[in-house]
Amino acid sequence: MPRVLSETDVADFRERLCEAAERLFAERGPDAVTMRQLAAELGVSPMTPYRYFEDKDDILAAVRANGFNRFAEALETARDSAVGARNRGKAAGEAYVTFALENPHSYKLMFDFNQPHVEKYPELVVAGQRAQKTMTGYVEDALAEGLMTGDPGQIGMMFWAAVHGAVILELAGMLPPGGARALQGQLDATLMRGLRPEA
Amino acid sequence: MPRVLSETDVADFRERLCEAAERLFAERGPDAVTMRQLAAELGVSPMTPYRYFEDKDDILAAVRANGFNRFAEALETARDSAVGARNRGKAAGEAYVTFALENPHSYKLMFDFNQPHVEKYPELVVAGQRAQKTMTGYVEDALAEGLMTGDPGQIGMMFWAAVHGAVILELAGMLPPGGARALQGQLDATLMRGLRPEA
DNA sequence: CCTTGAAACTTACGATGTAAATTTATTTCG
């Protein structure tokens, strides 16, 4: 009987390839990275990665899912480090901007909507939903504390749309460096004011 | 002496190729469209487009600039069709969402930040700034009318970030179809409320 | 009616993603 790959062998290889892909994608963009380069980076022949990934899109999806999970982790950590709905919201918003500006390539990759058939990669969908949940979850606490009134889902979406928009404007070079943080803070404050229950 | 292309000949060819490119890009995405297909669409040989465009990126930049200009036109039309700063703002916001949802592929192409070296295509930059100006211009009127207080540039950015964020969430499939319009309306109303001068 | 030279076409090349064929290497059994 031949040698058969253990589950950890497979996981190891996938992880090493994802690491290399993340780095190369960040340096030159996914289209400019070839399967041959990725294989060479791991010191294997050009076709070996195909044992571990369906195709190039599959690798891209794995890298994106990784990004979403690291992102969700950063948000969760920030949220858990503060007390009170208002402070948790602020911390999560700031962590959002920080992550996006410190990992612009990952962020761009994650939210690049021209990526093919997301629905084919359930792991990616799950990772995205995890990030979404963290982003909007604290709104329910804020509602419970009487800081605002309205539908928690809709309000969460509003905050999400606002942060994302701020980040995009900076990444597109339409804000001064670091401007997204200020813009996000202003959006957050203004939305909170606008959502305040009538006195 | 040989036949020489007139300026209108060149402009005509460029326009016809842009039209074809816009259609094919929208159907299958820019990466899935080849120079050979574009040439075949116009009934010329594969290398002929290179007489009129530097390379494929140059075509993509032209299509994006077209998109920004059509976009700016739609916003300007909407804005000019209403009276009063508040109504103009509302009309522009709605037109923004309408354009994005009716031309999702153009919109994605325009705001695809993974596109290479924008700065190499001045026409594209100019078209983008035209759209930006229309998007945020009416804020100055609103300030003049006393509807809000603050820095017009910063406030304009807030509204822009909010609409864009709402659109992106829908295009990424994270909102029910048409949800961006409702979300944008809510963002607009909430921001206006939050920016209201103290009574 | 030639000559001229820009415009269009044809050919050609290196690179890509990946299918298919081949080699390598490890494990179990006779």
Added chain:
DNA sequence: CGAAATAAATTTACATCGTAAGTTTCAAGG
């Protein structure tokens, strides 16, 4: 302890891409 068996890895091969280089075409002066 070989030798068969077969998963994993490599090598080869191919269609297709963007586009550089070479070739042909054909309308406008002389």
